[in-house]
Amino acid sequence: MVTYYRDRDVVVTSGGIRIGGHDYRLRDFVQVWHARGRRQWSAVAGRGALGIAMIAPLVIGALGVLLALVLDASTGTTVALAGGGILVGLAAAPLADVLLELVDRSYDRGSRRMEIWADVRGHRTLLLRTDNAQRFGQIYRALQRALDHDTVPR
Known part of the structure; x- marks a missing residue:
């Protein structure tokens, strides 16, 4: 199993993601996107x-x-x-x-609140909300890499 990102709250691996106390398998994601909040x-x-x-x-x-x-x-x-x-x-x-x-x-x-959203088995799910632009970018890129390397069809 490849670990793409790890901190105390988030783990992104080739098998899935653990975020906010919830575990998700990569094959459960239909779509992943991000949203930016209003400027602070x-x-x-x-x-x-x-x-x-x-x-x-x-x-x-x-x-x-x-x-x-x-x-x-x-x-x-x-x-x-x-x-x-x-x-x-x-x-x-x-x-x-x-x-x-x-x-x-x-x-x-950063100066905006950033969010990572996903369509998990047909349900829109907020995975992450943070003001830290650097951490957001690291997690989002790790999730994209994990999804790109996931060989299981969705």
Whole structure:
């Protein structure tokens, strides 16, 4: 028996699938499809906030340097503004690394609820509902591979 996917809640093998506490044989599936729910704007807004947080130090740093050049201030004040602006701008690099990791994770989670449906012996059955886009993709591809390699006619 070939295992295509396994986690604590879902097992997809060449013999069948165990999901949500139910066991299904592959030959019981007439059709399998997926559906996407509505976009969760909170996830999109969170990505936007992360983008702003990455850009903010650069903008503040550039403003500091610009003010140092435009203002007719003493040499000490000009150096302090320019140096402070450069330091704030340089602080953006390590901050951006952390924030980009968070953006990557937000795309893994996705911004929509995903569902896997199947026609099981004539009954429409919801197999899986998840917000995790990466996990959804892994399970759906595993189920497709298992069905493609299933030699029993439906």
